[in-house]
Amino acid sequence: MHAVGVLEAGLCRHVLLSYGDCGRSGNSMMQLLANLNAEDAVFGHFGATGGYALAARRAMHEFHTGPDTWKQIAVGQRKWANLNPRAAMYGRTMTEADYDRSPWIVEPFRTADNCLLTDGGRACILTTLERARDLRHPPVTIMGLGMYNPAADIAPARHLAGPTGARRAGETALRMAGITLDDIDACEIYDCFTYTVEITLQDYGFFKPGEGKDWLQGGTIGPGGRMPVNTSGGQLSEAYYMGLTPLTEGVMQLMGRCGERQLGPKTGNKKPEIILCSDNGGILQSHACYILKRG
Amino acid sequence: MTSRKPLPKINADTAAFWEGCREHELRIQKCGECGHLRWPPAFLCPHCLSGKTELVRASGRGTVYSYTVYRVAFDPAFRGDLPYVVALVALEEGPHLVTNIVGCDPSAVSCDMPVEVVWDDVTETVSLPKFRPAAR
Numbered sequence: 001m002h003a004v005g006v007l008e009a010g011l012c013r014h015v016l017l018s019y020g021d022c023g024r025s026g027n028s029m030m031q032l033l034a035n036l037n038a039e040d041a042v043f044g045h046f047g048a049t050g051g052y053a054l055a056a057r058r059a060m061h062e063f064h065t066g067p068d069t070w071k072q073i074a075v076g077q078r079k080w081a082n083l084n085p086r087a088a089m090y091g092r093t094m095t096e097a098d099y100d101r102s103p104w105i106v107e108p109f110r111t112a113d114n115c116l117l118t119d120g121g122r123a124c125i126l127t128t129l130e131r132a133r134d135l136r137h138p139p140v141t142i143m144g145l146g147m148y149n150p151a152a153d154i155a156p157a158r159h160l161a162g163p164t165g166a167r168r169a170g171e172t173a174l175r176m177a178g179i180t181l182d183d184i185d186a187c188e189i190y191d192c193f194t195y196t197v198e199i200t201l202q203d204y205g206f207f208k209p210g211e212g213k214d215w216l217q218g219g220t221i222g223p224g225g226r227m228p229v230n231t232s233g234g235q236l237s238e239a240y241y242m243g244l245t246p247l248t249e250g251v252m253q254l255m256g257r258c259g260e261r262q263l264g265p266k267t268g269n270k271k272p273e274i275i276l277c278s279d280n281g282g283i284l285q286s287h288a289c290y291i292l293k294r295g
Numbered sequence: 296m297t298s299r300k301p302l303p304k305i306n307a308d309t310a311a312f313w314e315g316c317r318e319h320e321l322r323i324q325k326c327g328e329c330g331h332l333r334w335p336p337a338f339l340c341p342h343c344l345s346g347k348t349e350l351v352r353a354s355g356r357g358t359v360y361s362y363t364v365y366r367v368a369f370d371p372a373f374r375g376d377l378p379y380v381v382a383l384v385a386l387e388e389g390p391h392l393v394t395n396i397v398g399c400d401p402s403a404v405s406c407d408m409p410v411e412v413v414w415d416d417v418t419e420t421v422s423l424p425k426f427r428p429a430a431r
Contacts, residue, residue, distance in 0.1 A: 039309075039335070040393045041301040042423055045381040046369035054383055058361035061406035107364035107378075107401075155334055155383065155391045156341075160361055 001145050001288065003126045013127065019244045020121030029117055029240075048192060049114060051154050051283035053106040056195040059161040060108060063210035067108065070194035071099040072216040073229075074112045074236060077191070079222040081233025083261035088116050089237040113194040115235035122244035124251055140254040143179070143274065143293045146172030149286040157285075165287030166203035166278065173276075173289040181205055184291075185272035186228040186253065186263055188246035190279045191235045200278050201229070204289070223261070224268030231261055243279030243288070250275040254294040300372040302421055308336045311350055316422045319414045321353035323390055334390035355412030356429065357386040364401045380404050384426050398427030 003015040023029040033047035040046075060066050078094040081087035094112065102112035132139035146169035151157045174180060181204065191197045198212045206227070207215040221229035232238040232249040239245060252258050253272055264271040272294065279288040305313050315322030325332050326340035327347030339346055362382035368374040380396040382404070396404050397413065409429035414422045 038304065040381075041370065042303050043381055043393055043395050043425075044300075044365060044368075044370070044373040044376065044379055045393055050363055050365070050381055053363035054361045054381070057363060058406065061361070104364075104366035106381075107366060153335065155393055157391075160383070 001147055004142065004145065007126060007128055013131065015126040016123060017126060017244065017247070018121065018123040019241045021241070022119045023117035023240060024119045026119075048283065049106045049109060052193045052195060053109050054154065055160045055199070055284055056108055056193070059195065059199065062161040065195070065198060065210060065212060067099075067110070067113075069198055069213040069216060070113055071096050072213070073191075073194040073197045073221065074099050076216070076219060076221040076225070077197075077230045077234045078237045079219075080228075080231050080261055081237035083223065083259075083267070084232050084238055085259070087233040087238035088118055089233060094237075109193060109195075112236075115192045115240045116237070118239040118241070120239055120241065122239075122241040122248045124244065124248050137255050137257070139295060140251045141293050141295070142290055144173035144175070144177030144289075144291040146170060146174075146176070146289045147287065148172070151282075151285045153285070154283045157283075160284075162199050162209070162284075163203045164199055164284045165280065166200045166289065169278075169287045169289040170204040170276075173291050177274075177291045177293075179274065179291070183274055184227075184276045185270055186231060186250075186275045188231065188250040188253075188275060188277040189229055189234070190243060190246055191230055192240075192280075194236065196280065196284070197229065197234075199284065200280070200287075204276070204278075228263055228267070228269050231258070231263060246277045246279065247290070250277040250292050254292055300417070301370070302418065303423075308338060312336055313421070315350070315352075316414070316424055317420060319422060321355055321386070321412060321424055322350045323353050323386070323388060325349045325351045332389045334392065351388070353386050353388050353390075355386075355424075357384045357410055357426070359383075359396065359404060359406055359408050359410055359426075360385040360391055361406060362396060362404050364404075382410075382426070384410055392424065394423075395425045396427065397425050403428070 006012045081089040099112045102110040148165035148168040150165050189197045189200050219225045235245050263269040275292050328345035329343040331342040360383040364378050380401050382396045383391045410426035411429045413427045415425050416422045
């Protein structure tokens with residue numbers, strides 16, 4: 001959103017959005033997470049897993065979600081990763097039984113509910129449409145943007161089971177784009193945990209609270225499904241590059257540069273015109289939604 | 296080698312709370328202007344931005360707003376406690392605290408169950424407020 005601001009104001013000609021980290025071989029990500037809630041370490045509460053697990057548990061209580069919903073997200077995204085040679089989990093399939101056998105980390109989350117820690121990076125260049133038309137790849141444009149940050153910390157949060165910032169950020173982005181959810185061909189959702197995907201899609205309005213399990217049933221989000229989600233495998237199964245995992249996948253899909261996983265006849269999906277992407281921060285405390293369009 | 300568990304990093308905002316804990320009292324900030332009870336401690340009221348602050352003593356009774364069961368020790372000092380429960384407890388006065396539920400099996404914990412404070416004197420000067428199922 002800031003990048004759009006500086007381009008519109010004419011302060012910059014091109015903006016590079018980039019992220020790189022040695023999350024797997026180094027300890028930078030664990031350090032960052034430890035600082036996130038250092039006050040809670042006295043109670044043995046660390047990092048993001050515990051915080052999101054608190055949110056997910058409250059959601060189980062309020063609208064009866066749970067592992068049966070989340071496993072469909074983990075398994076669906078893994079199918080996309082199996083089509084993506086760059087995905088960390090490219091060669092590893094996951095069945096529902098594999099999910100059920102995955103060890104607990106912080107209940108109600110199993111290993112399979114957690115995103116990966118990866119070494120690597122992603123980048124994306126933002127410029128004006130006029131300049132983009134002169135470049136080698138077909139342009140992808142931003143139709144709508146929305147941001148909403150409902151709480152500064154998890155303890156004062158009174159709506160831990162949602163709505164998260166996705167509700168208002170999504171409404172804002174759709175309004176700016178002048179479209180409805182029916183116009184969306186695919187979603188690239190920030191997926192630090194399986195539950196994050198559920199609550200984000202729910203808050204955008206794809207289904208009512210607790211109806212995610214039915215909505216996801218039958219491979220909705222996987223290859224050939226009626227709403228492809230996280231078509232690279234996402235942070236759960238491709239790689240964790242913060243908000244650039246969903247953003248760059250949305251851009252690549254619309255450019256038609258995704259090889260075996262390219263949405264279209266090969267995957268049994270519609271060739272995408274419009275893709276909705278999300279990003280979130282903290283423990284569901286900040287949210288950004290952006291809607292991208294081919295051409 | 297066993298590593299030590301972390302202790303609270305006490306600062307100007309949180310000192311009054313931890314002094315209360317030392318005396319086994321949950322002291323919560325109350326805005327002297329609008330009466331809002333706030334957590335975590337801060338020098339301004341997040342509702343009306345007043346700097347006038349009073350301390351009130353919370354009863355120590357509340358309910359479990361949400362909870363998790365740790366099956367992995369992110370810090371080796373907690374290995375001996377596994378599995379242990381981290382919870383958000385909603386005090387009956389309003390504020391939510393991150394804490395532990397102790398004194399029962401993790402599988403016995405549920406959202407909205409009534410709990411009461413129990414003090415864990417971890418050093419001579421530091422006591423942690425933890426919670427156990429409320430006596431009926």
